[in-house]
Amino acid sequence: MSPAEQLLRELIAIPSVNPAFVPPGHPHAGEQRLATFIAESARKGGLEVEMQSVIDDRQNVIARLTPQGRVTRRIILAPHMDTVPCADDKQLTPEFKGGKLYGRGACDTKGSLAVFLQTMLDLAKADKRPKETEIVLAAMVDEENAQGGSRIFGGTGFQADLAIVGEPTRLRVVTAHKGDIWLRLQTRGKAAHGSRPDLGRNAVLEMAKVVQLLETTYANKLKEKKHPLLGHGTISVGSIWGGNQPNIVPDHCEITADRRTLPGETEKRVLQEIRELLNSQKLRADLLDFKGLDSPPLETKEDNEIIKDLMTEARQHRPAGVDFFCDAAILSQAGITSVVFGPGDIAQAHTSDEWILVRQLNTAGSILRRYFDRQP
Ligand SMILES: [Zn+2]
Incomplete structure (x- = not known):
């Protein structure tokens, strides 16, 4: 079993249902248990960790892999920690069957979270890693409801050259998604x-x-x-x-x-x-007047080396678009160039038998490793 798969199993077993979708005090409610686990794993692996308060007792986890030299480039890896409610308690017990790992959040987006964090932990121990590129994991709360995590994170004026927002895109680099208005x-x-x-x-x-x-x-x-x-x-x-x-x-x-x-x-x-x-x-x-949240569309120009490198490693000639809204538009609106990329298929997200192909999870790790090898 790959370390990313092992990590994903652990993440699935920690409930992190968005509190907006369950009654107050529900045993699965909230991202904090997962946030603590991620922060501890990141610290143990040698990353610098900071907790960012969002709403009530909910916090984003920000973990940095800082190069020894001068930082000339910064890349954010931004999956979200919250999930929709479990169809039943069995969804908290990861189950492997026919190349697929089943469980709530497997693809949306604990798969991305596992592979992003594992890649950083591997790089932290590796002999060869970027000399001037800082890699920042920004594990967000509340994507599934009001995107409080990315709105607060973006609002701090955090500077970066690129944010790779983890969502199940079947390993395609996505530069555009639709916006949403409620009427x-x-x-x-x-x-x-x-x-x-x-x-x-x-x-x-x-x-x-x-x-x-x-x-x-x-x-x-x-x-x-x-x-x-x-x-x-x-x-x-x-x-x-x-x-x-x-x-x-x-x-x-x-x-x-x-x-x-x-x-x-x-x-x-x-x-x-x-x-x-x-x-x-x-x-x-x-x-x-519908007092909805601003949920703008995403449109990122791909004529940018830092995005083209990722497309090359994902063996993709043209960028892709998706219908679903995510944190990428919020970060983009805050001035951070953003794309969406991650293992899994949105078709399995939110379903009662959510799963991810383990092969795809591991391929995501290889793509990211090769991508970071290209960075200064
Ligand atoms: Zn979702």
Whole structure:
């Protein structure tokens, strides 16, 4: 068994469910046990460790492998420590079957965490390692919910030449992902007795037209604009509620929707285009302020040696894009050039039988070792 696989087994056995997804005091809640384990392992291996407070008692772990000489380059390895809830307690017991290691977090993103940390521990003991490149593990809390970890980390003004954000990309170097805006719309009608609908104005009927418009006309319009790596933006109506009971004409209806954006699309412009579309159809719906978090798209230019080196080692000619949002956009917005890279496939993330191919986990380690061999 490779040291990375051994480490991943240990990480899976330590629950680190994002506290936003389980009741307070739940035995699996929180990243702190895992953070302590990582900090101890890193210290034992000779890395310099610092804990960064994020929210309540939740901390990012920052572990540095500093070269003896002058630092001329800094590369961050940034996986996240939190997971979604376990489907059952069995997901905390790593299980190997048919080349796959099963367990919660196996690919999202304890696989990346294990291989990133192990690579640094191996380099710390190696005769040959970069002379001027500082490697920093930034193990983040809260990626799965509000990205508190990367927002706090980015907010400190940390300077680096590149952040490699660990997510299951099947070992592809990803330079673009979509952004996300949550929308809330409301229609107002006039209540009346159910026997005299002619005296009222039905807010549910009005909203039905809005939903139809968003899911057909608007969705089709989004297909016209394509990004070379990401395809087109999307809209999906996610919830609806309105009215109270059968015998009252409803005077209120509300929906929420999820709009995935392309690089270049801002929240302001998206709201504007939806307003114009509603007006053009004379639909009276209010676009309510949705106090969501800013979740911008990622678009990193790959014309950069430090990224090209990684693509070369990953045997990749062109960068890739993914649909899912992650910490990379947050770090990028904070001024750190960021890409996404890691073992595993997003198709297994969040599933009740999450797994990772052990072969891929080990290949990730080889790619990173060769990549760091190229660094000054
Ligand atoms: Zn996830």
